[in-house]
Amino acid sequence: MINQQVIFFNSIKSALPDYQNLAQSIAEVLEISTNEAYKKIRGTSVLNLQQIVKLSDSFGIPFLYKPDQLPTVTFDYLSVDQEIPNMLLYLKDLLKNLKQIQQSKSKHITITTDDIPLFHFFKYPELTCFKLFFWSDSVMNTEVKFDPSLFDEEVISITKELNQIYLEIPCTEIWAKDTVHGTIEQIRYAYEAGYISKILAEQIIEQVRYCLTDMNMYAISSKKTIDPNHAFNWYNCDVLGSISYLVDYKDTMSCYNRFNTFNYLKTDDQSYCQQTKQWMQSLIGKSVSFSGQGEKHRNKFLYNAFAECDKLLMEMNNNLV
Structure with missing residues (x-):
């Protein structure tokens, strides 16, 4: 129980902005002294069930427990129907998660x-709207034509904010050989x-x-903005097994796995995250x-990707598609 309690507090700490003191925040939520809060954080004083529930509700962090033998x-996961009107809910949840990562003092996304x-692609409105449109299965099964105006300004505003926040988070990206092809x-x-x-x-x-072209610029300088941080x-890597996002904080990790095209499953299970981290490190060892x-190697990859773009443009101009 004590080990899970320490992990629980590490997860809460990772979710707090740098300016927010963990012990003071715990003391306020539980209505206890700061000294007692420190004991809870160190694991020398055990949380009761009511305190666990109160902390989980206040910080949005689940308390995870599993018997060692299981x-x-x-x-x-966020349950969102693949309908255009509900994309806003999905994006708002994504923004909440990304802001939480950004506010952490130590973070890295792989x-x-x-x-x-x-x-x-959230940087580009029409590309963004097209991807969201394509992900909306119910729309693609009707006679609805693609039109960027299907998405209101709030969607575009949130996606641009997501792009800006992501640029400020250090990351490692491992792309498959055919990443652009899809x-x-x-x-x-x-x-x-005819959509x-x-x-x-x-x-x-x-x-x-x-x-x-943006990717090429980031790669050349090994940073996404002028800030070296x-x-x-x-x-x-030629072969990848899944689409996964691993967020590595100083004391804890979180893992997001894509499913059903654009939805994701999230876990803070540290054993699972550690296995995912080891798998990703192994992939990097096999990657270019x-x-x-x-x-x-970068120029060759981009040349082939640009060639695919040119080929499709040529086909459309020649009415071959």
């Missing part, structure tokens, strides 16, 4: 992905099926190119670095 992992991480095929399918006009398709392809490491001096 290899179970608890995941949380991503394994076979699709362009959504935070990158987005190109989505555009091709939507155009061929999107040629003009919009061309605009979105151009924004994919801009997105890749916003470090960026980019790798390419695109950052810093990895110019040759």
